[in-house]
Amino acid sequence: xxxxxxxxxxxxxxxxxxxxxxxxxxxxxxxxxxxxxxxxxxxxxxxxxxxxxxxxxxxxxxxxxxxxxxxxxxxxxxxxxxxxxxxxxxxxxxxxxxxxxxxxxxxxxxxxxxxxxxxxxxxxxxxxxxxxxxxxxxxxxxxxxxxxxxxxxxxxxxxxxxxxxxxxxxxxxxxxxxxxxxxxxxxxxxxxxxxxxxxxxxxxxxxxxxxxxxxxxxxxxxxxxxxxxxxxxxxxxxxxxxxxxxxxxxxxxxxxxxxxxxxxxxxxxxxxxxxxxxxxxxxxxxxxxxxxxxxxxxxxxxxxxxxxxxxxxxxxxxxxxxxxxxxxxxxxxxxxxxxxxxxxxxxxxxxxxxxxxxxxxx
Amino acid sequence: xxxxxxxxxxxxxxxxxxxxxxxxxxxxxxxxxxxxxxxxxxxxxxxxxxxxxxxxxxxxxxxxxxxxxxxxxxxxxxxxxxxxxxxxxxxxxxxxxxxxxxxxxxxxxxxxxxxxxxxxxxxxxxxxxxxxxxxxxxxxxxxxxxxxxxxxxxxxxxxxxxxxxxxxxxxxxxxxxxxxxxxxxxxxxxxxxxxxxxxxxxxxxxxxxxxxxxxxxxxxxxxxxxxxxxxxxxxxxxxxxxxxxxxxxxxxxxxx
Numbered sequence: 001x002x003x004x005x006x007x008x009x010x011x012x013x014x015x016x017x018x019x020x021x022x023x024x025x026x027x028x029x030x031x032x033x034x035x036x037x038x039x040x041x042x043x044x045x046x047x048x049x050x051x052x053x054x055x056x057x058x059x060x061x062x063x064x065x066x067x068x069x070x071x072x073x074x075x076x077x078x079x080x081x082x083x084x085x086x087x088x089x090x091x092x093x094x095x096x097x098x099x100x101x102x103x104x105x106x107x108x109x110x111x112x113x114x115x116x117x118x119x120x121x122x123x124x125x126x127x128x129x130x131x132x133x134x135x136x137x138x139x140x141x142x143x144x145x146x147x148x149x150x151x152x153x154x155x156x157x158x159x160x161x162x163x164x165x166x167x168x169x170x171x172x173x174x175x176x177x178x179x180x181x182x183x184x185x186x187x188x189x190x191x192x193x194x195x196x197x198x199x200x201x202x203x204x205x206x207x208x209x210x211x212x213x214x215x216x217x218x219x220x221x222x223x224x225x226x227x228x229x230x231x232x233x234x235x236x237x238x239x240x241x242x243x244x245x246x247x248x249x250x251x252x253x254x255x256x257x258x259x260x261x262x263x264x265x266x267x268x269x270x271x272x273x274x275x276x277x278x279x280x281x282x283x284x285x286x287x288x289x290x291x292x293x294x295x296x297x298x299x300x301x302x303x304x305x306x307x308x309x310x311x312x313x314x315x316x317x318x319x320x321x322x323x324x325x326x327x328x329x330x331x332x333x334x335x336x337x338x339x340x341x342x343x344x345x346x347x348x349x350x351x352x353x354x355x356x357x358x359x360x361x362x
Numbered sequence: 363x364x365x366x367x368x369x370x371x372x373x374x375x376x377x378x379x380x381x382x383x384x385x386x387x388x389x390x391x392x393x394x395x396x397x398x399x400x401x402x403x404x405x406x407x408x409x410x411x412x413x414x415x416x417x418x419x420x421x422x423x424x425x426x427x428x429x430x431x432x433x434x435x436x437x438x439x440x441x442x443x444x445x446x447x448x449x450x451x452x453x454x455x456x457x458x459x460x461x462x463x464x465x466x467x468x469x470x471x472x473x474x475x476x477x478x479x480x481x482x483x484x485x486x487x488x489x490x491x492x493x494x495x496x497x498x499x500x501x502x503x504x505x506x507x508x509x510x511x512x513x514x515x516x517x518x519x520x521x522x523x524x525x526x527x528x529x530x531x532x533x534x535x536x537x538x539x540x541x542x543x544x545x546x547x548x549x550x551x552x553x554x555x556x557x558x559x560x561x562x563x564x565x566x567x568x569x570x571x572x573x574x575x576x577x578x579x580x581x582x583x584x585x586x587x588x589x590x591x592x593x594x595x596x597x598x599x600x601x602x603x604x605x606x607x608x609x610x611x612x613x614x615x616x617x618x
Contacts, residue, residue: 061471076444204410221431
């Protein structure tokens with residue numbers, strides 16, 4: 001595959017275009033996709049760039065097919081990905097489940113839109129529950145929630161490496177605002193930054209003569225006995241738990257001694273960051289905590305931040321009606337700090353909303 | 363006592379034999395014909411066998427070929443994904459009539475329209491075998507199943523899907539489309555061989571429906587089973603090649 005860029009490039013582009021460039025730089029070999037707003041331009045840019053860099057694309061008949069073609073492509077040993085949103089994310093839960101059950105290094109970019117149902121095509125943070133725990137399984141997924149275009153670029157590249165290193169389906173969770181707005185960022189070849197690129201490998205379609213050089217590879221996905229499935233799920237659970245410490249990421253600012261912590265994720269954390277700075281200027285000791293991985297969740301890190309603060313309250317702010325809140329609640333069960341909420345499902349949150357809320361509850 | 367092991371295809375995976383299909387089921391015949399065809403074409407090492415959910419799932423480790431087990435109706439896109447990513451591999455999707463014509467029909471139709479270079483084998487036994495004998499898209503008019511206990515009423519549920527006929531309508535001339543039956547073994551093998559050769563030559567979509575038997579859910583004895591297959595099913599679903607871009611040149615392409 002041709003080199004994507006010789007030296008780092010400054011760009012001022014949309015989040016969707018950023019996804020396409022990052023997937024190229026990560027060495028993704030083929031994308032499967034189906035149109036849905038607000039992720040369409042990921043496909044638009046990918047289809048313009050892919051032939052120049054000898055990459056593949058297929059527009060499938062629906063999102064179910066897009067997810068399953070990705071499953072097939074990664075089984076055969078190629079870095080493959082898809083991107084979707086909203087109702088498409090619902091349909092893709094079926095192939096995402098297959099990727100969980102068979103440990104397939106599937107990569108998907110989710111650009112959240114409003115829900116339920118067709119909702120809006122614009123923006124929300126309402127696909128947190130679906131992306132972290134969707135499907136008929138145990139949520140054995142890795143989910144990065146980005147907040148700006150530089151992170152989209154960085155975490156799309158990271159998603160491929162993490163997926164192929166640990167073989168759990170890996171998601172970059174964006175939203176319609178991040179998808180559509182333009183922002184400055186720096187694009188680069190990951191190898192030039194010393195990032196070790198994890199090489200893909202086939203699970204089926206291996207070299208050699210069957211019976212002479214190797215045994216046939218039979219990939220199983222349905223089990224006859226309860227005990228067989230139990231063993232599989234327990235093994236996956238243990239592996240997931242054992243690698244979680246290596247994977248969790250978070251961002252924390254000014255939590256030590258703070259009187260209140262603002263917890264948010266994704267693009268809302270930018271408003272939270274501004275709000276905390278403004279509150280500090282006004283003499284209110286606010287702190288900022290942001291999970292970057294929603295699965296696995298940085299629970300220990302949030303507990304420690306609470307412990308280092310003087311906060312008797314934390315404020316959970318999100319563009320959804322309690323999806324981050326439920327995640328936080330289950331992850332820090334037993335903490336006695338009170339949980340206040342700012343739920344604005346499907347609409348944006350600005351610093352002013354958070355500042356007012358904090359002043360009202362302190 | 364059996365003293366001589368039966369001759370089996372080289373591409374069968376012996377640790378999983380005898381297989382787990384019901385006595386009298388047609389899957390064993392289809393898979394034997396497929397195994398012999400894989401042997402004759404010499405493609406065991408580059409074949410990826412993908413099976414659906416339903417009775418076909420029992421074939422997941424049937425062959426000494428690399429294989430993958432998918433979801434109900436989703437074998438087609440998984441095979442398409444593999445073939446798009448690794449065109450040098452020979453991909454065989456194996457499914458039932460419920461998986462192919464009902465829950466996976468959008469995948470089957472669109473893969474056919476796109477002329478995807480995969481081979482799909484769809485076993486038609488006129489019902490959902492694994493789940494206990496419900497009506498399938500292929501259930502014959504008047505046929506009793508668990509969800510049509512008084513017989514399939516075509517005013518309520520429509521007429522049986524004729525898969526090869528609709529696939530022939532939406533594919534270009536480079537596609538291979540046929541309907542075989544487990545009652546005509548040599549013809550079945552010839553059709554499977556043609557369907558695989560069509561993929562190997564890079565022509566396009568290759569599809570074989572195979573009429574098969576399900577005495578367990580039909581509640582039939584051997585004689586009744588064969589009667590239902592040869593007289594009723596083959597009467598409603600005509601057996602033969604609907605599209606064959608390979609021409610007459612193949613030596614195996616002679617009388618059955």
